Amino acid sequence: MAHRSRLAGFIIDCQTGQIDPAADFWSGALGLARGETDEDDGDGAQYAQLANTADELYVAVQKVSHPSRVHLDIESDDIEAEADRLEKLGATRVEFIKRWWVMQAPTGHRFCVVQMKHPERGPPPNQWD
Template sequence: MAHRSRLAGFIIDCNTDDLDAAADFWSRALGVSIADRDAGDGSAEYQQFGDTPGDLHIEVQKVSHESRVHLDIEADDVDAEAARLEALGAKKIAFVKRWWVMEAPTGQRFCVVRMKHPERGTPPTRWTD
């Protein structure tokens, strides 16, 4: 079955007790606004940026692991995209709520998330089996 995917954006993982200060720093550093200080869902703390280059989704996330940046790939079929990436050599690490945490053959972690606005930004790539 065919599915579509593309780069969604970047998540700045912050091991911090002050997510407001982290969001303020990254907002100023990147020259973007803070669009939603309460973008989390109860079990996770996020702050989302607005006015981002290329309409990329960029947010800061409070985490318990070391600080790092990871990217999200969005797909209209999360499982199909995870399987495609596995075939390329990635590993599934965990399914969290509604997305896959994966690891590239070179060790970087990334997430495969549900596509929110396929009509915006760069058209997604269509993949066939």
């Protein structure tokens, strides 16, 4: 089945007790304005979006319980088809969380496959058959 995907952005995972100081640091370090801090689905996950990014990439600071790291998100209009495509390239599915796949590249890097929100914004998505 044909589907589309592209780089959605970068998530700065921070193992921290407070998201605001972490978001303030990354906002200043990257020269990006602070967006709002919000919780996702009431499960304690916290995100602080950073604004004014190039090509409307999503960049956010996320409070996590695992060691701090940066990961990228690939957005797709069909996350199952995209996960299948990436598996054929050598990636493995790690875990399905809420509405996205956490995957691992053959190089050991973790990344997520998420639902595409605004295909009309930013660079055109890649078309896959």
